[in-house]
Amino acid sequence: MNTEILGVVLQWVALLLLCYPLGRYIAKVYKGERTWLDFMAPVERGIYKLCRINPDAEMDWKQFLKALLMVNLFWFFWGMILLVLQGWLPLNPDGNAGQTPDQAFNTCISFMVNCNLQHYSGETGLTYFTQLYVIMLFQFVTAACGMAAMAGIMKALGNKTTKTIGNFWVFLTRSVTRILMPLSLLVGILLVINGTPMSFDGKQTINTLEGNEQVISQGPTAAIVPIKQLGTNGGGYFGVNSAHPLENPNAFTNMLECWSILILPMAMVFAFGFYTRRRKLAAWIFCVMLFAYTCGIVISVSQEMGGSPQIEEMGIAQDLGSMEGKEIRIGSAASAMWGMTTTVTSNGSVDSMHDSQTPISGMLQMLNMQINCWFGGVGVGWMNYFAFLIIAVFISGLMVGRTPEFLGKKVEAREMKIATIVVLLHPFLILVGTGIAAGLAAARPELASAWLNNPSFHGLSEMLYEYTSSAANNGSGFEGLSDNTPFWNISTGIALIFGRYLPIVGQVAIAGLLAQKKYIPEGAGTLRTDTATFSLMTFAVIIIVAALSFFPAQALGPIADYLSF
Amino acid sequence: MKNLWISIKITLAMCVLLTVGYVLILRFTAWVASPNDGEAELVELNGEVVGAANVGQAFTEDRYFWGRPSAVDYNGGGSGGSNKATTNPEYLAEVEERIEAFLEAHPYLTREEVPSEMVTASGSGLDPDISPRGAEVQIRRVAEARGVSEEAVRRVVDSVTEGPWLGLFGTPKVNVLKLNVALDSNF
Numbered sequence: 001m002n003t004e005i006l007g008v009v010l011q012w013v014a015l016l017l018l019c020y021p022l023g024r025y026i027a028k029v030y031k032g033e034r035t036w037l038d039f040m041a042p043v044e045r046g047i048y049k050l051c052r053i054n055p056d057a058e059m060d061w062k063q064f065l066k067a068l069l070m071v072n073l074f075w076f077f078w079g080m081i082l083l084v085l086q087g088w089l090p091l092n093p094d095g096n097a098g099q100t101p102d103q104a105f106n107t108c109i110s111f112m113v114n115c116n117l118q119h120y121s122g123e124t125g126l127t128y129f130t131q132l133y134v135i136m137l138f139q140f141v142t143a144a145c146g147m148a149a150m151a152g153i154m155k156a157l158g159n160k161t162t163k164t165i166g167n168f169w170v171f172l173t174r175s176v177t178r179i180l181m182p183l184s185l186l187v188g189i190l191l192v193i194n195g196t197p198m199s200f201d202g203k204q205t206i207n208t209l210e211g212n213e214q215v216i217s218q219g220p221t222a223a224i225v226p227i228k229q230l231g232t233n234g235g236g237y238f239g240v241n242s243a244h245p246l247e248n249p250n251a252f253t254n255m256l257e258c259w260s261i262l263i264l265p266m267a268m269v270f271a272f273g274f275y276t277r278r279r280k281l282a283a284w285i286f287c288v289m290l291f292a293y294t295c296g297i298v299i300s301v302s303q304e305m306g307g308s309p310q311i312e313e314m315g316i317a318q319d320l321g322s323m324e325g326k327e328i329r330i331g332s333a334a335s336a337m338w339g340m341t342t343t344v345t346s347n348g349s350v351d352s353m354h355d356s357q358t359p360i361s362g363m364l365q366m367l368n369m370q371i372n373c374w375f376g377g378v379g380v381g382w383m384n385y386f387a388f389l390i391i392a393v394f395i396s397g398l399m400v401g402r403t404p405e406f407l408g409k410k411v412e413a414r415e416m417k418i419a420t421i422v423v424l425l426h427p428f429l430i431l432v433g434t435g436i437a438a439g440l441a442a443a444r445p446e447l448a449s450a451w452l453n454n455p456s457f458h459g460l461s462e463m464l465y466e467y468t469s470s471a472a473n474n475g476s477g478f479e480g481l482s483d484n485t486p487f488w489n490i491s492t493g494i495a496l497i498f499g500r501y502l503p504i505v506g507q508v509a510i511a512g513l514l515a516q517k518k519y520i521p522e523g524a525g526t527l528r529t530d531t532a533t534f535s536l537m538t539f540a541v542i543i544i545v546a547a548l549s550f551f552p553a554q555a556l557g558p559i560a561d562y563l564s565f
Numbered sequence: 566m567k568n569l570w571i572s573i574k575i576t577l578a579m580c581v582l583l584t585v586g587y588v589l590i591l592r593f594t595a596w597v598a599s600p601n602d603g604e605a606e607l608v609e610l611n612g613e614v615v616g617a618a619n620v621g622q623a624f625t626e627d628r629y630f631w632g633r634p635s636a637v638d639y640n641g642g643g644s645g646g647s648n649k650a651t652t653n654p655e656y657l658a659e660v661e662e663r664i665e666a667f668l669e670a671h672p673y674l675t676r677e678e679v680p681s682e683m684v685t686a687s688g689s690g691l692d693p694d695i696s697p698r699g700a701e702v703q704i705r706r707v708a709e710a711r712g713v714s715e716e717a718v719r720r721v722v723d724s725v726t727e728g729p730w731l732g733l734f735g736t737p738k739v740n741v742l743k744l745n746v747a748l749d750s751n752f
Contacts, residue, residue, distance in 0.1 A: 007734035043582065051574040070568040071575070078576060123643055132584045140583050141576070169571060176579065181587055188591045192603070195619060198595035199603035203642055206607075208622040209615045209629065209745055215642035216617050218605050222595065223588045240644040243688035245619040246605055251735030307681070308651035316664060316679040320696060320736075324656075324685040325646040328633070328694035331736035335688075352688045353646035458650040480648035561652055 004333035008301060011255050011337060012294070015262055022263065023270025023282075029178045030151040030171060030275060040177045047173050058164035061512025064152050065505055067168040068145060072112060072501075075141070079108035079134050083126075092127035093202030094217075099125065106489035111135060113500035114142035114377060116228070116235030116348050116475035117466075117492055119484040123217040123239055128200060135235055136224050140184075143231030143378050144175035149504050150268060150379030151175075153386065156515035157407050158276040165512060179264070180231060187226035187260055195249045198222040221247055229260035232377040234348030234475045242338075242351040243327055254330050254351060258338050261347045265375035268382050278407070281530035285385060288535050289344075292374045296340040300361040304336040308358055325353030336361060343368035346377030348475025355453070355462065355478040362478070363558035366465055369472035371546045372426060377473060380500075383507040385538075390419040390510060391545070392538040393529065402527050409514040422506040426471055427549040429495045433467035434460075434553060436491070451488075453480025457564060461557035466492060471499035610746045617641070621693040622742060627670075627710035629748070630695070630703050630722075632741040633682055634663060637690035647686040660684050671706050678702060694738040697726050713752055721747050 028035050048055050059067065082089070083104040087097045099107060103119060110117040111134065120126065126135065148171035156165040192198050197218040204216045221237040225247055228235050238244040248254050269289065273282025304326075307318040321332030330338075335352035342349055343365040354365055368374060373384035390406060394416050397404030404411040438460060441448035452459040462478040469476055470492040477483070483492070520526075528534065595603030605617040616622050623639040624631045632639075636647040649656035663684035668674060680699045700722050708715040725744045729735045 003729040003733055004736055007729070010734050047575065047578045047582075050578055051571045053571060053575075067568050067571070071572040074569065074572040074576065121643060121645075132588060133580065136588075137576075137580060137584060141579055169575065172575070176582070181583070185587065185590060189594050189598070192591060192595045192599045195600045195606050197603060197605055198591050198599065200592075201604060204605065204617075206614050206616055209610070209742065209749070210622075210624060210626060212623065214616065214620070214622055214639065216605055216620050217642055217644075220588060220592070222603075223591050238644050238689075240646060240689045243646070244644050245621070245689060245691055245693050246617075249619050251730040255730075255734070310651050310657055311660065311681055311685070314657070314661060314664065315676045316681050316684065317677060317698070318681040319698070320680070320682055322651060323682045323687075324649065324651055325688045327688050327692050328682060328696055328699075328736060328738050329692075334735065350688075353648050355648040356646060356651060356688075358651060453648050454650040454653045455655075458652060461650075478648070479646070480650075561650070564652070 004305070004331045005301070007251065007255065008297070008333050008337045011258055012297070014259050015266055019263060019266035020270050022267035024274050026179060026267055026271035027274035029174055030154065030271070035178065037178050037182060044173055044177055051169065053167070053169045055167060055170045057167055059167055060163050061152070061156070061165050061508055061515070064165055064168045065508055068149065068504070069501070072145065075112050075138065076108060079112060079138065080104055082130055082134050083107055086127045086130045089127065089129045091129035091132070091200065093200070094127070096124055096127050102486045102489040103484060106493045108134070109493045109496050110475065111138040111233070111235060112142060113473050113496050114146060114231065114233050115346065115470070115473040115496055116233055117470055117477070117496065118235060118475070119489055121239030122237050128219050131224060131237065132220060136227060139224070139227045139231045139233040139235060140176055140180055141172070143180060143227070143233060144172050146377055146379035147175040147179070148172045148379070149508055150382055152508055153383060153511040154272055154275040156511035159515065160408070160519040161517065162515045165515060180227065183230050184226040187230065187256060188222050190256055191222045191225055191253055194253050196222040196225060196253065197246055218246065225257065226260065228349060229257050229347065230264055232261065232265060232345045232347045234342065236349055241349045243353070245327070245329070248330070248351055250329055251334070254334055254338070258334070258341055261341045261345055261349065262375060264378045265345045265381050268379060269375070272382060276407070278530065284530055284532070284535040288539050289374045289385070293340065293344050296344065296364045296368060297337055300336040300340050300364050301333050303358045303360045304332040322358055325356030327352065339365055340368065342476055343474060344374040344376070345381060346372070346473045348469065350476050353479060354465070354476055355480045359558040359562035362461060362465070363554055363562070365476070366468050366554065366558070367547060367550070369468045369474050370426070370430065370550045371542060372472045373542065380504065384503060386507055387419045387422045387503070387510070388538055388542050388545070389529070390415060391423060392534070392541045393527070395541060396534065396537050397527055400527065402525060405520060405526055406514070406529060408519045408522060409517045410520065415510045415513055418506045418510050422503045423545055425498065425502055426546070429471040429499055430464070430467045430550070431553060433470070433491060433495055434464045437463045437467070451482050453482070457557055457561040461561060464553055464557050467495055470495040473500050608742055608746055610749055615746060616742045618740065618743065619693055621691045624741065624745065627706055629745045630700055630707060630741055631683070632695060633692050634684065634686045635690040636686045639691060641691060644689045644691055646688045646690060671702060673705055674702055693740050693742060695741055697737050697739055700726070700739045700744065707748070711748070711752055718748070721751055
């Protein structure tokens, strides 16, 4: 069998094998049970003591959200100040300048919402100081923030009737000390051994074999790569992310990095099952997500390995598949696999240029982000699925004439309203944003030529992808788009903020509201949610609500692109 | 207000734990276990550094094997792909030019034998590798330029070619810089 396909299969199997035990471990961490990482407990106690946090104090859902939003607000100022001032700060051997305010706004928001819409290139746009104290720090803490929100929801849904949903600060701390940091160290050590740089020296200049000068960027790369993958942030150290041969030196590191993208989002589904003791429901949710993800892989891998029909027409040998924007050591199959993995989660790292992939792969990447809950970002992805679950419960309840209930709690008008707003916000942000940009580009052709790298349908795809990626907090891009302008920096920055905080607030609120309600034991009249029928129902709701609202836009972008040649 | 104080302190605490603790552990690992003390792995010829193993460089002379086209001219201070859509007519014209130039440099090849990787730009613009097929088609040109037999050059190519990971997963590849260094030290 083809070794490229075997590589893809191996990654898929490695994910499935490890996500279940990891999910059980995560549930234990949030429940505060004993685990083999208990030696981190003194570190945690130190943090609680320093911050005067009482780890036993419980919060209701409003206090929980207030803490979450306050720390995010503080991170915003922290990031803005450091990015603008980085030129004067230490650890800047290459003498890179500070970012302009609109660029710093975009960078800061982007990483604060655990996204990586990088409108700069890491080699020149940041210093080693900001790479570590803004980018890497945010990659840890904002991922932990999403996980903490999910832990709160699990606690709310796991208890029969409760006012409190746990302590935000404790969840945040434990996510870092017990989950993100140990895993990152493991991955980081493997990367270092394989040749990913980890030093603080500046750029090297060398004389090449033909006698030219070549500059080589390096730095503390191996510290950032593991957490950008595991925390589903995706912000690469170098401009081209994991396509860069230093960031991703060989086929093994490529598999390791791609595995790291999805392992935590997958494990989170099982963590929910263990935490709430509803393993069957979790298994069904997992099946739906895995089905959608795997379909995407099969289609995209076959498209990329099949190559571009336009290049085929030119009569050259295309046995490696479509190679524009791809790397030899990674190959077309693994690049397609990564493209799907990075978009089903809100990761957004890339190991090939998505702009240059075939139109159908581009369409699937966008579709994954538009649906945004086939696994999704750590914590937040499962929460998006949760919003669809609520809607599916409500609709199917009405269809069979039963009171809609979820996990023994009545779903009423208030929860439905919040879920609907959360679900509709996503297409609203993406389609309105793309509409405005496309309108501007159509009215003023000079803008279109300044922004777009490719003409016609593919140009529209570039803009659609950018807003999709922003609203989904993904961060990958059709990078041909010249997006470091005030218009793009600010408009996508706004999409990022709404795309992150409204869903989190809404989902935690729903869980908080449900938690306070009286528990109704399941009986013969209950609509069971842990069945194949209900899973199919949820899948249908997602396809109808999320996927179809984007169909017209997709038809004008990638589908037209595919059909026009 | 209490939340603000906690926010400030917990951020600082995380800085100590992560940007100091975590980073130092990895830095230490790099000293012990990385190929070049945590810096990019270098390649030497006759005691002089001629490049980084993982960063591709431009080759244009006939006596060397060539790497893939680069959208950033192999500038290792930056990186980047072309980001061209494969349906873009301007881009297709560019590929056509590259095919013709490649055929001119290798007149013994037919059009069907030109590997697409040699006329399409890599994702990073720094791709250090070509496929075994990409090396195979260049052997005759290099052998003629160096005045040695094709067999001798092919032996060097074979010695540098790396198979898939564990022989099973991923793609086989040839590191262009290592190949050219091996040629220079052999002939």
